[in-house]
Amino acid sequence: MTLQEFNTIFQNGLSKQNAGLVQLLGLCPLLAISTTLVNALSLGLATMLVMASASGAVSSVRHFVPHEIRIPVFVLIIAALVTVIDLLMNAFVHPLYLVLGIFIPLITTNCIVLARADAFASKNRPLHSVVDAIAMGLGLTMVLVVLGGMRELAGQGTLLSGIDLVFGEESKQFVLHVLPDYQGFLLAILPPGAFIALGLLIAAHNWQKARAERRLHAATPMPA
Amino acid sequence: MPSPFILDRTSVTQVMAWVLAALLPGIAVYVWLFGPGILITLTLATATALAAEAAMLKMRGYPAKPFLTDLSAIVTAWLLALSLPALAPWWLIVTGTLFAIVVAKHLYGGLGQNIFNPAMVGYAVLIVSFPVQMTQWPGPLSLTDAPLTLAQSASVIFGGIPQATLDAVTMATPLDALRTGLLQQYTVDEIMTQPIFGYYGGIGFEWLAGAFLLGGLLLWALRIISWQVPLAFLAGIWLAAGFLHFFDAGRFGAPWFHLFSPAVMLGAFFIATDPVSGATTPRGKLVFGFGAGLLTIIIRTWGGYPDGVAFAILLMNLSVPLIDAWTQPRIYGEARRRDKEPPA
Amino acid sequence: MSRTLHTFKGGVHPPEHKAESNARPVHAAPLPRKLVIPLRQHIGNPAKPVVSVGERVLKGQLIGAADGYISAAVHASSSGTITAIGPALVPHASGLPDDCITIETDGLDEWITRTPLDYRALDPSELRMRLRDLGLAGLGGAAFPSAVKLDPGARHDCPTLILNGGECEPWITCDDVLMRQHADDILQGVAVMRHLLGSTEVIVGIEDNKPEAIAAMQAAAAKMDFATEVVAVPTIYPAGGAKQMVQTLTGKEVPSGKLSTDIGIQVFNVGTAYALARAVHRGEPLISRLVTVTGHVLRPQNVEALIGTPMQALIDVAGDRDGTTGVLMGGPMMGVPITNTGVPVIKATNCVLVKSRELFPPLPRALPCIRCTRCADACPAELQPQELFRFAKAGDFGRAQEYHLFDCIECGCCSYVCPSHIPLVDFYRYAKSEIWAREKEKRASDLARERHDFRQFRLEREKKEKAEKLAAKAKVKRAELAAAPAAEGAAAPSDADAKKALIAAALARAQAKKAEVAPKNVDHLPPEAQREIEEIEARRAKIREIAHQPLETDDKK
Amino acid sequence: MIRQARAAARNALRTGVILFVFALVATALLVFTFSRTESTIERSEQAEKLTLLGQVLPPALYDNDLLASQQGVAPHELLGTRQPSAMWIARRGEAITAVVLEAIAPDGYSGNIHLLIGIGIDGTVTGVRVTAHRETPGLGDYIVRSKSLWIEQFAGTSLTRPEARRWKVAKDGGQFDARAGATITPRAVVKAVHGALHYFARNRAALLAEKAASGEETAP
Amino acid sequence: MLEAILVMAFGAVVLGAALGYAAVRFRVEGDPLVEKIDAILPQTQCGQCGFPGCKPYAQAIAKGEAEINQCPPGGEEGIHKLADLLGREFKPLSAEHGIEKPKSVAFIDEQTCIGCTLCIQACPVDAISGAAKQMHTIIADECTGCELCLPPCPVDCISMVPIAEDLPHWKWKHPVIMLKEVP
Structure with missing residues (x-):
């Protein structure tokens, strides 16, 4: 894998083909779980983990899978991996597992995982596929984190609340009370807030893209 | 420049100005009931709306003058202000107005493009986000010692007041009282003996509803609104509430009580009739209004928030494209259904 | 006897502005030095020039012959010399030039021989052809060839004949004045229409803001030998629209996508009836018409103008004023803006309306649609204009058609x-x-695809045919060769015979090659030509269909 | 036709086998993980429940295995239950010190509020927690411990402290304060806790006797 | 455990076999997509795309063997329509296949024409009539403006005449409402 390939894959994952902002895949967990930063980050990382292992697995067996049963095979692989992760989380980070709840098994049906398996991993070498999955997962996590941060900040004026669910009681000191004595803007935490915040994020992303294009246009002189 | 070359005199500005004028009787009764505080609320909402409108127009590259003078932003501001509790804190007014103008109106494309009624979006955002503040209504005239003066109102709105003081002034709105009473297993008749209730609706509140009705009839007389939406809306309320009341008068409020709440009259004549977010075909307007009325009663009876008018109208806003598509009227020269020739 | 009137939905009440121009007496406009006569003044095929540059023509002489069924002839409006045949500016919304015949008048105004028609004696279809050649077209605005409308078609008769004196557009009074002055002639024209259409009922619909015209028509009707009902209809725009007039007078709606003749009703403008009377009784082709010149002029009035007269000449008659901001042909609701006042008066010109800032203030800036549905309330076609606007603006033409875009009569309400x-x-x-x-x-x-596919098929077929022909020839040759020795007697086919067969085959190949060099198109001309003829027929049918559409808006004021 | 069908059958066999192999591998993976995590998960779940019980029961009150002491309780109006609910017995040494009851406040603003109520042997509330509710966010949800300390005010109350007429929210003249604009929810909770205390008082003997018996059964 | 494995295995076998059988048994021949693409293409049959006609180009696009930006007569509008139909991204017209020109028809200078019939053989839609040694004429209504008749003409008597906007072909323009300020 060359550096250039690596760069292209990462650019696609983080911005150009970003799962959350451009492809709009996997919105169900994206919207439901991004109430706080910690939740968002956890689900994002879990999804990334599933994606990386699923893509790697799919890519390694891609030559043995006939075209007509590729979807069942991919779903089988993904479902198995998700169940494994579900069990592991249940065993080792139980409080967080309780919060993320049904959204962990739901990763199975997260279109972004299957989409990458089918669109990329089934056509590329394992290393590329894993890198692509990580890039995509990171892109999704990024969006989730920003969304979670926005909603948590606007909704309850804190950041990193619930960190104790992951790192134990003593990590509670890391919770940032950004706006002390904040009234709380409930809408941000409720489902409609998720849609509005995601809409704003997508708008910002498009705006930034359009601006970059305009700059590029202005920079290259028109051929005579 | 193509034909036609002459125009009727009516303009958007005129239409909006009449809507504002028709709100005046309601505002007058409001002042009589709750004191002049509403004037501060209206002014604050108007100023916020105009500032937000101007800023958004500038950002979107539209000229400010024709759009600021169309008065649509002020209509939104007034409708929202009249839906808020009297003496609502200033930040509540500003937040709601900003949301109405910036998100509900301009992010959807500005005048004529908003699929939801902006004032109701502002209201919904506030009730969802700040349910406590949004349900603190001071008691109307006859139930409090004396209405607050303008200066006192200003200090309440801007200064904020201690919880205890507010608790002393506020009381449950008639709808709230009914709901609370029902949850405590009282019957409707028992609840209706509380002092907050008047002849038909809440004491004082029913006069406010009457004033809105008056303004609405004025708009109808001027042909600024059509008869279909308000009539269907009120019919929806009356029939739905009447059905439930008939079914079990002990557990469901009387239709007149529901009809004579200010929110219903304001909603029927000023909000559901908003042309931009409402249905456009004659039959569609009937469906739209009736649906909104029905949903209002459903939400009032079983929903999680005290009033349902705003949510009902927003929900019906959503279904407008469908309603319009399904209720396309017969055009000139098109066979009426009964005239249609049987298929050969 | 009074008739139950019906109302149509919608409509508006713009200020009428009729009094400005309907009080002054009618004069003939002075003979201009130059007449520009467009060949396309009517709906349908443009007329074909039958004169050449330099030729002297007489007043009323045919200069452009009708081309096909849906067409009308054009005539010299005065005597003079043809100076040009070709593109010249015409009154059209596009401002584009169109083919015209220009005549330099000699001032003699010398008529050709005019022969009145005995319409009762003539065969109806012959009479219609004569009317077509006299250039008759609807004078209400759409200028549909009258001969076509006078054909009752498959129904064989048209029981109801409506004479449209609605003239609902503001400012225009030419029909009003015409009815006041020539009521008798108009009814003479109606008599011819009745005859051709076999109508049993004649109704004249006139808006009730023209009492003098109603009185004049009633007086004239009393003198006729057939019953004519002169009905005052409420003044509302567009009461003079053909469909609206039909509904007001009969309560019937013209079905969407159909013609009023389909329900046994035909509608003519009063001006058309007048022109028809002049054509039949005096043998005069349609070379002049009444035009209202009004608006921002000193003496708003109606003038009798020759077709081809520059509009500026009419404005001069009425008195040009400073502060003109533009000129319209037609009324303020449906008129066409004229960029150059040198364009000629045509058969469809009912009004020359001069604008000024006071009379026609500039239209205010447009704001976004707020879906208030006032337009839907005003639409006489009962459409949903706000939806049509949305679809048209977005380029969603399919949806626009679903919402009946083509039922819009463009009345402007x-x-x-x-x-x-x-x-x-x-x-x-x-x-x-x-x-x-x-x-x-x-x-x-589609045509190109079809023709391309056919060509592919043809090439394939030719290849196959050639191969078959070749094989058949070789077979014949071989059979001959085989037969010869057999006839001779004994010997089995020898090597020499095989050789001969080969040579024959080669010969056949060479011949086939020769055949291939010959032009293919000639070979296959007969079926091709047949196909082409069929296609031409199909196209004609389509054109007929297209030409029928504008009928709906005919006689609109 | 027949050839096509035969080709299809051959392909079916091939894909069937391949999918079968994948399914086998995936299931094996799952079985392996499950067997390795099973015991840990069970421990986590128990710990979770224990934590919840611990919140309504001061640790000083018990030294037994609370989870093992779980018992069924028949539905009762005072508990607001329509289905059998659970109850846990706390012991210190051999003596029963407290019970934890499940109760439901049916008249919340929007539906049932599920409660866990710890009651000492002397009829004093040791703690109350809301385990599930659907109250309006921001309006009625301050009854949850993570949103506010409101629920803590029940600790130490009993049927007599305060007296019956003061078992109400402040707005109705009682001892328990409630936030302005949202009195329905706390009213429901207060009523439910009061009901549970009555239930305990009425069935105290039966409950404890039965439990003592069953406790003996489980004791070594 | 065994139960779970059995259920999984049985399901897998059945599903896999069904899919494998269906994939071969119900394979769909022919492609409705080609028809849809062909309907968008202008039917000029000019071959500028590198395929011998519009249909072959449509087939190539459907198979993914050709880009959507190889049709100069279809122009930007055509590319946009194709992009919408196929869910692909818009690409500007590829320069190597030609540039978008105003719609034209061929015109034969009748003075120069020697009647060689070469153009007749080249015309993909049989829009030229004439015979050997006789002057040829373009049937303007049927000419697609493909320019394929230009190269074979030995005397260069054919020229492309752009279709001018005249009154019968005039269209109403999209009305301009100035809502936004011009920056």
Whole structure:
């Protein structure tokens, strides 16, 4: 894998083909779980983990899978991996597992995982596929984190609340009370807030893209 | 420049100005009931709306003058202000107005493009986000010692007041009282003996509803609104509430009580009739209004928030494209259904 | 006897402005030095020039012959010399030039021989052809060839004949004045129409803001030998629209996509009846008409203008004023803006309306649509203008058609009432012409695909035929060769015979090659030609169909 | 036709086998993980429940295995239950010190509020927690411990402290304060806790006797 | 455990076999997509795309063997329509296949024409009539403006005449409402 390939894959994952902002895949967990930063980050990382292992697995067996049963095979692989992760989380980070709840098994049906398996991993070498999955997962996590941060900040004026669910009681000191004595803007935490915040994020992303294009246009002189 | 070359005199500005004028009787009764505080609320909402409108127009590259003078932003501001509790804190007014103008109106494309009624979006955002503040209504005239003066109102709105003081002034709105009473297993008749209730609706509140009705009839007389939406809306309320009341008068409020709440009259004549977010075909307007009325009663009876008018109208806003598509009227020269020739 | 009147939905009440021009006496406009006569003044095929440059023509002489069924002839409006045949500016919304015949008048105004027609004696179809050659077209505005409308068609008769004196557009009074002055002649024309259409009922519909015209028509009707009902209809725009007039007078609606003749009703403008009377009784072709010159002029009035007279000449008659901001042909609701006042008066010119800032203030800036549905309330076609606008603006022409775009009569009521001042009619015109253009394009590409496929098929077939022919020839040759030795007697086919067969085959190949060099198109001309003829027939049918559409808007004021 | 069908059958066999192999591998993976995590998960779940019980029961009150002491309780109006609910017995040494009851406040603003109520042997509330509710966010949800300390005010109350007429929210003249604009929810909770205390008082003997018996059964 | 494995295995076998059988048994021949693409293409049959006609190009696009931006007569509008139909991204017209020109028809200068019939053989839609040694004429209504008749003409008597906007072809323009300020 060359550096250039690596760069292209990462650019696609983080911005150009970003799962959350451009492809709009996997919105169900994206919207439901991004109430706080910690939740968002956890689900994002879990999804990334599933994606990386699923893509790697799919890519390694891609030559043995006939075209007509590729979807069942991919779903089988993904479902198995998700169940494994579900069990592991249940065993080792139980409080967080309780919060993320049904959204962990739901990763199975997260279109972004299957989409990458089918669109990329089934056509590329394992290393590329894993890198692509990580890039995509990171892109999704990024969006989730920003969304979670926005909603948590606007909704309850804190950041990193619930960190104790992951790192134990003593990590509670890391919770940032950004706006002390904040009234709380409930809408941000409720489902409609998720849609509005995601809409704003997508708008910002498009705006930034359009601006970059305009700059590029202005920079290259028109051929005579 | 193509034909036609002459125009009727009516303009958007005129239409909006009449809507504002028709709100005046309601505002007058409001002042009589709750004191002049509403004037501060209206002014604050108007100023916020105009500032937000101007800023958004500038950002979107539209000229400010024709759009600021169309008065649509002020209509939104007034409708929202009249839906808020009297003496609502200033930040509540500003937040709601900003949301109405910036998100509900301009992010959807500005005048004529908003699929939801902006004032109701502002209201919904506030009730969802700040349910406590949004349900603190001071008691109307006859139930409090004396209405607050303008200066006192200003200090309440801007200064904020201690919880205890507010608790002393506020009381449950008639709808709230009914709901609370029902949850405590009282019957409707028992609840209706509380002092907050008047002849038909809440004491004082029913006069406010009457004033809105008056303004609405004025708009109808001027042909600024059509008869279909308000009539269907009120019919929806009356029939739905009447059905439930008939079914079990002990557990469901009387239709007149529901009809004579200010929110219903304001909603029927000023909000559901908003042309931009409402249905456009004659039959569609009937469906739209009736649906909104029905949903209002459903939400009032079983929903999680005290009033349902705003949510009902927003929900019906959503279904407008469908309603319009399904209720396309017969055009000139098109066979009426009964005239249609049987298929050969 | 009074008739139950019906109302149509919608309509508007713009200020009438009729009094300005209907009080002054009618004069004939002075003979201009130059007449420009467009060949396309009517709906349908343009007339074909039958004169050449330099030729002297007499007043009333045929200079452009009708081309096909849906067409009308054009005539010299005065005597003089043809100076040009070719593109010249015409009154059209596009401002584009069109083919015209220019005559330099000699001032003699010398008539050709005019022969009145004995319409009762003539065969109806012969009479219609004569009327077509006399250039008769509807004078209400759409200028549909009258001969076609006078054909009752498959129904064989048209029981109801409506004479449209609605003239609902503001400012225009030419029909009003015509009815006041020539009521008898108009009814003479009606007599001819009755005869051709076999009508049993004649109704004249006149808006009730023209009492003098109603009185004049009633007086004239009393003198006729057939019953004519002169009915005052309520003044509302567009009461003079053909469909609206039909509904007001009979309560019947013209079915969408059909013609009023389909329900046994035909509608003519009063001016058309007058022109018809002159054509039949005096043998005069349609070379002049009554034109209202009004608006920002010193003496608003009606003038009798020759077809081809520059509009500026009429404005001069009425008295040009400073402060003119533009000129319209027609009324303020449906008129066409004229960019150059040198354009000629044509058969469809009912009014020359001079604008000024005071009379026609500039239209205010348009705001976005707020879906208030005032337009829907005003629409006489009972459409949903706000939806049509949305679809037209977005280029969603399919949906626009679903919402009955083509039932729009472009009366302008929607634009008139729009509080956002949106030029709605413009959007409908845009959408309609875009749809027509696309349909044309699609037909062209379908034709190209079909022809290409056929060509592929033909080439394939030719190849196959050639191969078959070759094989058959070789077989014949081989059979001959085989037969010869057999006839001779004994020997089995020898090597020499095989050789001969080969040579024969080669010969056949060479011959076939020769055949191939010959032009293919000639070979296959007969079936090709047959196909072409069929296609031409199909196209004609299509054109007929297209030409029928505008009928709906005919006689609109 | 027949050839096509035969080709299809051959392909079916091939894909069937391949999918079968994948399914086998995936299931094996799952079985392996499950067997390795099973015991840990069970421990986590128990710990979770224990934590919840611990919140309504001061640790000083018990030294037994609370989870093992779980018992069924028949539905009762005072508990607001329509289905059998659970109850846990706390012991210190051999003596029963407290019970934890499940109760439901049916008249919340929007539906049932599920409660866990710890009651000492002397009829004093040791703690109350809301385990599930659907109250309006921001309006009625301050009854949850993570949103506010409101629920803590029940600790130490009993049927007599305060007296019956003061078992109400402040707005109705009682001892328990409630936030302005949202009195329905706390009213429901207060009523439910009061009901549970009555239930305990009425069935105290039966409950404890039965439990003592069953406790003996489980004791070594 | 065994139960779970059995259920999984049984399901897998059945599903896999069904899919494998269906994939071969119900394979769909022919492609409705080609028809849809062909309907968008202008039917000029000019071959500028590198395929011998519009249909072959449509087939190539459907198979993914050709880009959507190889049709100069279809122009930007055509590319946009194709992009919408196929869910691909818009690409500007590829320069190597030609540039978008105004719609034209061929015109034969009748003075120069020697009647060689070469153009007749080249015309993909049989829009030229004439015979050997006789002057040829373009049937303007049927000419697609493909320019394929230009190269074979030995005397260069054919020229492309752009279709001018005249009154019968005039269209109403999209009305301009100035809502936004011009920056």
